[in-house]
Amino acid sequence: MKRRLDEAIDSYLAFAALEKGLAENTLAGYERDLKQFASFAVNKAGVGKLNDINETVVSDWIYALSDRGISNASLCRKLSSLRMLNAYLLREEWISRSFVELVAGPKLIRKAPDALSVKEMEGLLETPDLTTPMGLRDRAILEMLYSSGLRVSELCEAKLQQFDIANGAVKVYGKGSKERVVPMGFQAVIALSGYLEQGRPHLVKSKTGSACFLSNRGSPISRKTVWALLKKYAAKAGIAKPVKPHGLRHSFATHLLSGGADLRVIQELLGHADISTTQIYTTVETERVRTAHDEYHPRSKGASDI
Structure with a gap:
């Protein structure tokens, strides 16, 4: 029996949700990537059956996305989604040969994350109006993203019981539901306490649950x-x-590194599984040191001409 591509994708997504326990946002990303590929295969390549999918169809999809200006980072992610589908189908014997094995992904150049300066960060933190419930909430959100380096999804999903105000710490459930405990800075504790005491009570509605950060309708932000x-x-x-939520996380890590924090500590605070993910922040620090040397060292002038 010839199986359809969309049928295979649905089967893999069900497996990923139940067996692998992937986070909802991660699963949604895989679904978008795979259904985008299925749409291309059917509508552009005229292929809808699994046995007709091959490296040419996959390569044509990647090239088509590249021609639309999709970044190499996004292309690598999409190809990774397809590789995981391919591995599942081989294991379950839906297909007899790989359709991605010979497909080369685009070269991914890891650039340094765009962090705010300390001065910019201070200016940003001072902007919310602390005389309103929403302003108190927003100040607490900004402080938590910067002080603890939370991912935006971690912040939005945080429950009241995860915060230990007395000890200045928050329990975070990151990617793959991995748990870590992250310190909260003094200013973050003050901002969070102010929100919980004077802001959140005004946002609570009859059906509000235990989510910490609420919208004006009383639902999780x-x-x-x-x-x-x-x-x-x-x-x-x-x-x-x-300025994006992840930019505050980048600023958190960059400022820690600039202040002398150990890279392994930063890895733990960010919840990175691999130290290589954290090492990108050393690029930022190296560039900062290089700039300072070029500007202030008397023997640095004209070095680029040698």
Whole structure:
């Protein structure tokens, strides 16, 4: 029996959700990538059956995405999603040969994350209006993203019981539901306490659960809302470059490294499984040191001409 590609994708996604226990956001990303490929295979390549999928179809998809200006990082992620589907189908004997084995992914150049300066970060933190419940909430959100380096999904999903105000710590459930305990800075504790005592009670509705950060409707705050409030406060603070939730996480790590923190400690705080993911921050510090040397060392002038 010839199986359809969409049938295979649905089977893999069900497996990934139940057996692998992938996070909801991760699973949603895989689903988008795979269904995008299925749409291309059927509508552009005229292929809908599993046995007709081959390296040519996959390569044509990658090239088509590249021609649309999709970044190499996104292309690598999409190809990774397809490789995981391929591995599942081989293991379950839905297919007899790989359709991605000979497909070379685009070269991924890891660039240093765009972090805010300490001055920019201080300006951003001062922008919320602390006389309103929403302002108290927003200040606490900014402080938590920067002080503890949380992912935006970790912040949005955080429950009240995860916060230990007395000891200045928060229990975080990261990717793959991995648990870590992260310190909260003094200013973050003050901001969070102010929100919990004077802000959150005004946002609670009859059906509100234990989510810490609430919308004006009393439901857990969404990632989209956090993105929007960051954009608003960045403009108010006069920060010209784009400011995203992950940018505050980058700033957290970069400022720790600049202050002398050990890379392994930063890895643990960020919840990175592999130290190589954390090492990208050394690029930022190396560039900072290089710039300082070029600017201030008397023997540095003209070095680029040698």
